Amino acid sequence: MKVNEIRALFPILHQNVNGHPLVYFDSAATSQKPLPVIEALDRYYREYNSNVHRGVHxxxxxATDAYEGAREKARRFLNARSMQEIIFTRGTTSALNLVASSYGRAHVNEGDEIVITYMEHHSNLIPWQQLAKQTGATLKYIPLQEDGTIDLNDVEATVTPAVKIVAIAHVSNVLGTINPIREIARIAHERGAIIVVDAAQSAPHMKIDVQELDCDFLAFSGHKMCGPTGIGVLYGKxxxxxxxEPIEFGGEMIDFVELYDSTWKELPWKFEGGTPIIAGAIGLGAAIDFLEQVGLDAIAAHEHELAQYALERMADLxxxxVYGPKERAGLVTFNIDGVHPHDVATVLDAEGIAIRAGHHCAQPLMKWLDVTATARxxxxxxxxxxxxxxxxxxxxKAKEYFSHVF
Structure with a gap:
């Protein structure tokens, strides 16, 4: 599909903001939704809104067929071996917390080590901080190169036999760095550790094959990949x-309940307590269909071309x-000398251009960059x-305006 054909499917893009045609450059925070997704949600609520699994009407x-059909689409999307390896969650954050709270508490003890990087989103940092505090484990960081990439020699040096978990972003939401997950997984496994991958910024933009990556867990969110908010996926071997063990208990996830004990359903349902995110899963399934129709390789190539073009144009300013490596995913994070990123974003918004400004839920990375905030x-x-x-x-225009102000 050509870009103009794709854009025609996104109603929100066809509006003016502050008197200018909208330019939406904030998809790393949340993407816009195409008509096939909007229509799938509308159809569910209009035509077959019902709870799943329990009813026979x-x-x-x-509803059950559509919900479980979305699970199969997610399995195919990741090339997981089985639908039992696909857990629906509220998003990347809840998926990573599930791993830390369930697997982590059962396998990490005092004296063990957990390894992450300075580029992690808070969602892939705080759960491991808390796990380390609760267990007496040590949290360690893989160093970054000057351009914000990772050297595998540093991975080899940091991931010792004492490490139980390596948790890492596939793509940095600030730097655009694409990390070598397959190679890091090999190093982790050689040391007896597992690897947990935050794919929030990669699943929407490139093909992912969990078997080829050999990751143990991988999490992503629907809302960053043309799907609804409030739905995500945890893949686990x-x-x-x-x-x-489950970390949420109640209806749906049980097999049999007695007065003083209960047993759990088999995978994946033992991790999906209560009424599940039915509409969200159906919408996510429609988003997966849409992205696969466009083609993940075509999306990755298009974004790479845009990022390189942006870098070339910004080099003239x-x-x-600009922060991060030359070869990157489809984003640019930057600062204008002497101007706060929020002020830059405000001026751009007046021109109808939506960007993100702040610490991007990556405060340790901001400290590593020696800034308080950036624009993205x-x-x-x-x-x-x-x-x-x-x-x-x-x-x-922003540069010229603030040069006069200051």
Whole structure:
């Protein structure tokens, strides 16, 4: 599909903001939703809204088929071996917390080590901080190179036999760094550790094969990949999930309840207590269908072209610092000398351009970069080079405005 054909499927893009056509460069925070997803949600609520699994009536059967059909789509999307390895969660954050709270508490003890990096989103940092505090384990960080990449020699040196868990982002939400997960997984496994992958910034943008990566757990969110908010996926190797205890208890996840004891359903349902996120899963399934129709390889190539074009254009702007490696995913994080990122974002918003400003839920990385905040423009399958040209012109206007103010 061509970009203009893709854009036609996103109703929200066809509006003016502050008197200008909207340029949406904040997809790393949340992506916009295409008509096939919106229509799938509308159809569920209009035609077969019902709870799943328990009922035998027609609407319940339709809802169950659609919900479990979405699980199969997620399995295919990741190339997992079995639908039992696909757990629906509220998003990446809840999926990572599930791993830390269930697997982590059962397998990490005093004296053990947990390894992460400085580039982690808080969702893939705080759960491991808490696990270390609760167990007496040590939290360690893999050093970053000057450009924000990881050297595998540093991974080899940091991941010792005392390490039980390596948790790492596939793609940095600030730097755009694409980490070598397959190689890091090999090192972790050689030391007897497991690897947990935060794929929030990679699943929407590139093909992921969990068997090829050989990751033990992988988490992503639907809302960053054209799907609804409040739905995500935790992939886990079946043998590991089988060992884990649920962390939420109640209806749906039980097999049999007695007065003083209960047993759990088999995978994946033992981790999905209560009424599940039915509409969200159905919407996520529609989003997966849409992304696969466009083609993940085509999306990755398009975003790479946009990111490189943006980097080339920004190199011509004096007083602008761009963070991260040259080869990156589809985002650019930057600062204008002497101007707070929130002020930059405000000026761009006046031009109809939506970007993100702040610490991006990555405060340790901000400290590593020696800044308090940055601005970020993130691209997706519906963005164009013409929009980047508008973005560059707006940045120039911001530079000129603040040069007079200060």
């Amino acid at each position: 027609t609407l319940g059967t339709k 079946r043998e590991l999930l089988e060992q884990m 004096e007083g602008v610092t 423009a993130s691209f997706y399958l519906y963005n164009t080079k013409e929009e980047i040209d508008r973005f560059i012109a707006a940045l120039q």
